[in-house]
Amino acid sequence: KQEVTQIPAALSVPEGENLVLNCSFTDSAIYNLQWFRQDPGKGLTSLLLIQSSQREQTSGRLNASLDKSSGRSTLYIAASQPGDSATYLCAVETNTGKLIFGQGTTLQVKP
Amino acid sequence: AAGVIQSPRHLIKEKRETATLKCYPIPRHDTVYWYQQGPGQDPQFLISFYEKMQSDKGSIPDRFSAQQFSDYHSELNMSSLELGDSALYFCASSPRRDLSTDTQYFGPGTRLTVL
Numbered sequence: 001k002q003e004v005t006q007i008p009a010a011l012s013v014p015e016g017e018n019l020v021l022n023c024s025f026t027d028s029a030i031y032n033l034q035w036f037r038q039d040p041g042k043g044l045t046s047l048l049l050i051q052s053s054q055r056e057q058t059s060g061r062l063n064a065s066l067d068k069s070s071g072r073s074t075l076y077i078a079a080s081q082p083g084d085s086a087t088y089l090c091a092v093e094t095n096t097g098k099l100i101f102g103q104g105t106t107l108q109v110k111p
Numbered sequence: 112a113a114g115v116i117q118s119p120r121h122l123i124k125e126k127r128e129t130a131t132l133k134c135y136p137i138p139r140h141d142t143v144y145w146y147q148q149g150p151g152q153d154p155q156f157l158i159s160f161y162e163k164m165q166s167d168k169g170s171i172p173d174r175f176s177a178q179q180f181s182d183y184h185s186e187l188n189m190s191s192l193e194l195g196d197s198a199l200y201f202c203a204s205s206p207r208r209d210l211s212t213d214t215q216y217f218g219p220g221t222r223l224t225v226l
Binding site for chain 2: 034036041042043044045046049089091093096097098099100101102103104
């Protein structure tokens with residue numbers, strides 16, 4: 001059974017810092033891995049999608065990497081801003097299309 | 112660009128009542144997924160439909176049922192509501208041409224509160 005784990009559960013950093021969020025999964029048979037952002041009580045916004053054959057994806061200050069063989073992904077956020085404060089969820093997509101989510105990392109960026 | 116529409120956005124019900132949540136996918140998306148996110152929890156997959164047929168089923172209680180209609184919108188019917196059903200219910204849609212590249216687009220969610 002696929003399990004997704006995110007570390008740390010919470011993170012507080014001063015504005016301007018670079019940071020790394022970690023995601024691990026137990027079954028390497030995935031179609032893709034996605035990183036989402038969720039603001040409190042709100043919906044899910046897709047940030048980056050990494051196909052199983054890819055190693056990384058970049059969008060602006062965000063860079064996500066994927067090591068399928070070791071079951072790990074990282075989300076790198078450069079030059080963090082207070083507006084980046086949110087919960088970040090990683091999810092792996094199975095062969096039926098369903099997403100299995102991690103518990104998320106709640107990020108607070110202090111001005 | 113059109114997004115996934117969910118209605119209602121908020122719903123308050125009493126225990127043992129019935130609720131119906133609706134999801135309207137992005138035009139030309141033929142696949143719909145339902146997820147349940149309890150307070151402080153990660154989203155849990157409930158059920159999915161592809162071309163109006165159920166394609167996968169997760170941890171969905173027997174009290175819940177769902178279907179996808181000819182216009183591709185989907186409804187999640189929840190009966191005999193329990194306090195533990197209080198959650199944010201997300202619908203997502205995808206064109207499902209290629210699972211490895213086609214992301215799921217999530218709706219804003221329906222917040223169900225069971226009193």
